Amino acid sequence: MLITENVPLAPLTTLKVGGPARYFIEAQTIAEVSQAVEFSRSRSLPLFVLGGGSNLLISDQGWPGLVLKIGITGINHRHGHEEVVFEAGAGEDWDKFVGLAVAHSCAGIECLSGIPGSCGGSPVQNIGAYGQEVATSIESVLALDLKDGRVHELCNQACGFSYRTSIFNSSERGRYIILQVDYALKHGGEAYIAYADLKKYFAGWSEKPTLAGTRDAVRKIRAGKGMLITAGDDDCRSAGSFFKNPILSAAQYERLMARAAAKNLKIPSYPALDAQRKVSAAWLVEHSGFSRGYGNGPVGISRKHALAIVNRGNATAADVLALKETIQQRVEEIWGIVLEPEPVFVGF
């Protein structure tokens, strides 16, 4: 197991900002993960677990302790009655796995095509897109519990999934290192076409969209929004959506509607969002003076997506933080809503 020092972290993230890791290890096996944990404990180093680096803002100072990148690979599958269970190493690339599942005619995650990151990262914020969430396909998560030093299998319920949340990024944050994720997918299942963008894409098609066709459509739609990592596209040098869609109480929702009505504006209504009284963070940002393409400096808003803060080349974490705060302040002043960031802030 190679231990390196002062390793730049920016290249290991999609936003490409931030300082170095004091120590860095990439663990390929469960045994190496345990050894790395032991190394950090023996030197009292703070530990940060890195997946694909696609949901992170790393501070300009970097990380003072050990960054442990999970590089456990390998995907096996076993057939159940109507489903196929895939056991994916936490270091496997998420989108590669979706491609494999679709090639095996397995439904359940096709709408999550094109999301960057690792399989191990997928349960952390319960990734979701186009009406699907990974939580509905996760059977169990194998994780090293830093409390007792043992490997545990957590069933779906134990992971406490909800919108962009699990125990891994809330109540038990920092406690588990995810080693493997088991996904139960429906063999021969139909593609899930629920969101407007996908319905529009397939409008007029005489045949039902296949899983492969849906994966292709999702990747194309995402590319058009700068939400697919594409070489040469500056608009995808981001951490994806920087803010979550706020979930409002009935009273907050009423107040927001009233503020919109006073401005002769109507908050757009999407059945999938309305059901949970969620409002579009993108709409709030755009109606607070931050249009797509905003900003001339090193940091700005994607030309393709109002929710993506992008690094235009030489941005620092401080630049990203300043824009994030400006947006939050304006949205709160105008709409009375505090936007919550989606990425994980590391080393601040």
Ligand SMILES: Cc1cc2nc3c(=O)[nH]c(=O)nc-3n(C[C@H](O)[C@H](O)[C@H](O)COP(=O)(O)OP(=O)(O)OC[C@H]3O[C@@H](n4cnc5c(N)ncnc54)[C@H](O)[C@@H]3O)c2cc1C
């Ligand atoms: C262009 C773009 C588009 C995106 N689109 C979407 C989208 O549509 N929907 C969506 O939900 N997200 C989206 N994201 C966010 C991101 O891709 C996901 O959150 C992804 O699952 C993060 O996984 P990762 O492996 O990159 O994790 P990282 O960014 O490396 O880490 C994120 C968090 O997970 C923890 N973590 C990672 N791996 C492990 C592990 N093995 N064990 C324990 N903790 C771990 C880290 O410690 C950190 O706290 C997008 C990001 C980008 C850049």
